[in-house]
Amino acid sequence: GEDVEQSLFLSVREGDSSVINCTYTDSSSTYLYWYKQEPGAGLQLLTYIFSNMDMKQDQRLTVLLNKKDKHLSLRIADTQTGDSAIYFCAPSRGSTLGRLYFGRGTQLTVWP
Amino acid sequence: DVKVTQSSRYLVKRTGEKVFLECVQDMDHENMFWYRQDPGLGLRLIYFSYDVKMKEKGDIPEGYSVSREKKERFSLILESASTNQTSMYLCASRADTQYFGPGTRLTVL
Numbered sequence: 576g577e578d579v580e581q582s583l584f585l586s587v588r589e590g591d592s593s594v595i596n597c598t599y600t601d602s603s604s605t606y607l608y609w610y611k612q613e614p615g616a617g618l619q620l621l622t623y624i625f626s627n628m629d630m631k632q633d634q635r636l637t638v639l640l641n642k643k644d645k646h647l648s649l650r651i652a653d654t655q656t657g658d659s660a661i662y663f664c665a666p667s668r669g670s671t672l673g674r675l676y677f678g679r680g681t682q683l684t685v686w687p
Numbered sequence: 688d689v690k691v692t693q694s695s696r697y698l699v700k701r702t703g704e705k706v707f708l709e710c711v712q713d714m715d716h717e718n719m720f721w722y723r724q725d726p727g728l729g730l731r732l733i734y735f736s737y738d739v740k741m742k743e744k745g746d747i748p749e750g751y752s753v754s755r756e757k758k759e760r761f762s763l764i765l766e767s768a769s770t771n772q773t774s775m776y777l778c779a780s781r782a783d784t785q786y787f788g789p790g791t792r793l794t795v796l
Contacts, residue, residue, distance in 0.1 A: 583727070608756075617787035618730075618776055630764070665731070665785075668726070674745075676783055679729035687780075 580680035581664055586684045592658040593654045595681045597647040597664030604666035607640060608675060609649050612661045621649070621662075626648075659685045690714070691780050691788035699794045706765040708791050710778030718781040719761035721745075721753065723774040724790070745753055768795045782783065 578600045587593045596637040599607075607624045610618040624631045624638045624647075631638045637650040647664055661682050694709035703754045712719065720735040722745075732745030734753040742753050750772060761780075765772055774794045778788040 610787075613713075615790075617789045618779075620784055620786070623784065658796060674735060677722075677730040679727065 577604065577676040578686050579664055579666060579676050581678035581681045583679060584682050586594075586686065587654050587686050589654060589656055589685055591654055593651040593658070593683055593685075595649045595651075595662050595664075595683065597678055599622075599647065599664070599666045599676070601666060601668070601676070602642075602679070603646065603668050604645075606667045607638075607647050608665040608667065609636075609638065609670060610663040610665060610677075612663065614660075614681070618663060654683075654685050656685045656687055659683055691778060691786050693748060693776075693778050693788040693791050695791050696789060697792050697794075698769050699796065701796055702767075704765075704768050704795075705708050706768050706793065706795075708763040708765075708776055708778075708793070709761055710749075710761045710763070710780075712780035712786070713759065714780065714782065714786075715758065716780040717758070717770055718785075719755065720779040720785070721751075721761065721763045722777045722779065723747070723772075723793070724777055725774050733763065768793075770795050 661680040
């Protein structure tokens with residue numbers, strides 16, 4: 576299987592940048608996803624990156640991948656109170672086959 | 688828009704009852720998954736299915752079974768519910784990306 580590690584908590588002030596880190600163990604992971612879960616809701620796909628990329632930017636979100644170190648990060652620029660949620664990193668070996676492996680999630684709290 | 692629906696948002700059952708959690712997706716996805724989510728433990732995979740009538744055990748299948756008679760529907764069954772199965776249950780389906788339902792919060796008394 577795959578072990579996915581994330582820090583459990585992160586607190587930032589509104590307007591600052593947030594960086595959520597993730598490490599994984601399976602070097603065969605080719606698709607790496609970030610999900611967001613708001614209180615009482617299911618998981619919502621935020622973004623993903625292919626393993627042949629180093630960086631992907633999508634509006635306020637920047638994903639960085641260090642494949643050598645098996646380290647993935649999600650940066651949220653100009654963090655807002657509405658970004659408060661749990662964020663999950665989820666690597667996968669394939670795009671359509673195979674399961675995703677989830678970390679325990681990082682609880683992001685944004686203070687006004 | 689992909690839609691994954693779950694039969695109940697909240698469910699309260701008694702110890703020993705047989706419990707059915709239903710999940711339906713409308714995008715003709717072959718892959719479907721059941722997870723449970725507990726504070727501090729993240730998402731743990733219970734069972735998944737790659738096709739109709741196919742099932743694979745996940746990381747914590749004990750105490751659960753599943754049924755996939757139709758492509759769009761994947762059911763999770765607790766044969767005899769126990770208090771340690773009180774949890775949030777999340778269903779998901781997948782093609783190139785994985786989509787989640789809203790979750791069922793099950794309480795077993």
